[in-house]
Each structure stands twice: as structure tokens, then as C-alpha cells.
Amino acid sequence: MLPTDGSNIVGQLQVVTADARNTLLDIGRHYELGYEEITLANPGVSVWLPGEGTAIVVPGKFILPPPPWTGIIVNIPQRRLFYFPRRTGKQPATVVTFPIGIARPGWPTPLGTTRITGKHKDPAWFVPKSIQAEQHSQGELDFPEYFPPGPNNPMGMLALETGFAKIFIHGTNRPWGVGMRVSHGCLHLYPEHAADFFAQIAVGTPVRFINQAVLAGARDGQLYLSVFEPVDGYPESQVSLLAQAMDALAIHDAPVDWKRVEQAIDAKRVVPMPVSVGAPSLDESLARIQPAQYDFEPYGIEANDAMPPDMPRRPVTDAPAAP
Known part of the structure; x- marks a missing residue:
């Protein structure tokens, strides 16, 4: 939801x-x-x-x-x-x-x-x-x-x-x-x-x-930042990631830890990283999660082909072509 x-x-x-x-x-x-x-x-x-x-x-x-x-x-x-x-x-x-x-x-x-x-x-x-x-x-x-x-x-x-x-x-x-x-x-x-x-x-x-390489988010009173590698070929990609972060965070009325913002930018942290002053760090948050066994x-x-897993893998030869 x-x-x-x-x-x-x-x-x-x-x-x-x-x-x-x-x-x-x-x-x-x-x-x-x-x-x-x-x-x-x-x-x-x-x-x-x-x-x-x-x-x-x-x-x-x-x-x-x-x-x-x-x-x-x-x-x-x-x-x-x-x-x-x-x-x-x-x-x-x-x-x-x-x-x-x-x-x-x-x-x-x-x-x-x-x-x-x-x-x-x-x-x-x-x-x-x-x-x-x-x-x-x-x-x-x-x-x-x-x-x-x-x-x-x-x-x-x-x-x-x-x-x-x-x-x-x-x-x-x-x-x-x-x-x-x-x-x-x-x-x-x-x-x-x-x-x-x-x-x-x-x-x-x-x-x-x-083309949004920097996203700012808010949840439960905390600010977060995700930073992605810019994709070339677009004018927006020439704008510094720090400038993009400042613009994205400007709409949120909460104190920002700019050192964490710089760390997120330097590391290209795609996982939303807490950037509010005094918020637990991402590593601290991850350390609190109890690992579940992956057993699939x-x-x-x-x-490794175009069929969804576990579906019949027969080719179709009589379908119309996409334009």
C-alpha cells in the first residue's frame, strides 16, 4: 500500500x-x-x-x-x-x-x-x-x-x-x-x-x-537519502550529486546531517541511508535485523531465457510480430 x-x-x-x-x-x-x-x-x-x-x-x-x-x-x-x-x-x-x-x-x-x-x-x-x-x-x-x-x-x-x-x-x-x-x-x-x-x-x-539520481525520503520522522550512479546522455547528469541532494532535501523540514549526506554520495548508497541528525546509522539499523535462513x-x-520459471518452455511460432 x-x-x-x-x-x-x-x-x-x-x-x-x-x-x-x-x-x-x-x-x-x-x-x-x-x-x-x-x-x-x-x-x-x-x-x-x-x-x-x-x-x-x-x-x-x-x-x-x-x-x-x-x-x-x-x-x-x-x-x-x-x-x-x-x-x-x-x-x-x-x-x-x-x-x-x-x-x-x-x-x-x-x-x-x-x-x-x-x-x-x-x-x-x-x-x-x-x-x-x-x-x-x-x-x-x-x-x-x-x-x-x-x-x-x-x-x-x-x-x-x-x-x-x-x-x-x-x-x-x-x-x-x-x-x-x-x-x-x-x-x-x-x-x-x-x-x-x-x-x-x-x-x-x-x-x-x-532521470532522478538522488532521492530524498521521509518515514517515521527520519530523513533518508538514496544515491544512484548518474546515467550519461541526459543534461541533468551534469549537475553535481551534492547539488541534487540539497534540492531533494530542501522540501523536508528536519535537521540534516550533511556528513552523512556526503558519505551517501561518495558510496553511491542505493539503500536508503538515514541522514537526520542523531538518527541510527544504516549499519546500526542492519545490525538490529535478525537474519533469516535463505533456503530456496x-x-x-x-x-536463463524469456520464459517465467516453472512454465512450459516451448517456442511459439505463429504469433504476430510486434511493430
Whole structure:
């Protein structure tokens, strides 16, 4: 649910104890986190072999993007999508959030407001000439001009078309890239999230793409700051992170510990960091959390395609192509 007390923070931090079977990426995907979120929250922990008994921070606490909270908001540096469903009746306002893969350097996603203009199940992908040329320049001389529908399609099994030309929110056949800079302007979802999200979204849903590298939040009388690596290709990325932090915190009427603000900026603390004067530090807060044992099966190599885990993995060959 959305906060009703003036807060703009949702979710909670957790700590789990790794086992010998799972990678850090397995744990992140299970808790609906992307690559950068789970790795930056656990500096010094091996991505592939976290180690039996290692305490893993699960950064499931998020500062919401700036309002208005309607439709879909994608914050590119945060590498996260937020969906604010329309309220019906007396139901409380809610928010759904997913990690996303974002554009690689040189292919920036447009900023601004648009809408969902189409929904495509089992899309085909006709590769644009510009992407073909890029792949050829990188030595992929046999890169296909066309990908048929199916689990090996880079667009995944489900795609939402936006009003920005050739910009889709879609699944992916390389789910371990979610949270990285992997696309040519589109936004990539884990296949299971694409399936869930696709079912909820109607054509006409408003979409807003923003570039907010610093987010300030408030909860229970405390101020928090999240800082993300700026994404190049946007004018806002030239503004210093300290200046962005000052602007973000200016709307909150509470004393700020500016030394902590500088620490958050220097460390690119994606986990919301307490910056109120006298507040417990992030490390102190994490130390109070009792770790839970992570005891889930790894996703395995068979989950590394466009199908949601545990679904039939047969290709679809007769579906219409997405434009």
C-alpha cells in the first residue's frame, strides 16, 4: 500500500543467510531485485559464491519517485519501475515496483510523459538497421535480422509498447541482465515480472520516464537519502550529486546531517541511508535485523531465457510480430 502518513518510502530491509547452492543473483531475483541493487547492497560479497553462512542484505526498501503517483513511473538511474494502479471503490492506494534493465551507453531512453499504446503477446523482433550495424561492428557478423517469437527472443514473451518510437517495456531472454545497462533504449523486466505486469496494464496507461539520481525520503520522522550512479546522455547528469541532494532535501523540514549526506554520495548508497541528525546509522539499523535462513532452490540455467520459471518452455511460432 502507499503510505498514508506523509511518508514516501515503501518496503523494508531484510537480512538473509546464504547457503552454498545460490549465487547473489539468485537471491536478488527471488526478492525482486536487479543486479546493481543486490550487488551494491553487499559490497565485497562474491556474486557467484557468496559463501555458506554469509549475511546478505536484501534492499527491499525504496524511496518513491516524485509525485504525481499515477500510472507507470520509470526512474532510469534507480533502475526501477513503479506502477500506481487506479483506485477502485474504497480500496487503499497501492504501488507495485519491479527492477529493470536500462539502456546501454549511447542509446538513452527518452525522458518525459507518454502512454502505453499497445500490448504484444509472443512478439517477434525485426532488428533495426542501427542495432544490426552495432552488432556487426562488434564482430557479431551472423547477428540475425529477425527473431521469431519464443524463449530465445530478446523481447521476451510479452511487450508493452509506449508512445515513444521503438521504446518498449518488455521481458528478456537474458534475465540475469535485469538491473544492468543492457538495452537499446527499452526497459527489460524479469520474465515473471513481465507476465504479472502485462496482465495489469491497459492500453492508455500513462507512463513517465524520469532521470532522478538522488532521492530524498521521509518515514517515521527520519530523513533518508538514496544515491544512484548518474546515467550519461541526459543534461541533468551534469549537475553535481551534492547539488541534487540539497534540492531533494530542501522540501523536508528536519535537521540534516550533511556528513552523512556526503558519505551517501561518495558510496553511491542505493539503500536508503538515514541522514537526520542523531538518527541510527544504516549499519546500526542492519545490525538490529535478525537474519533469516535463505533456503530456496537456485534458478538454474534453465531459467536463463524469456520464459517465467516453472512454465512450459516451448517456442511459439505463429504469433504476430510486434511493430
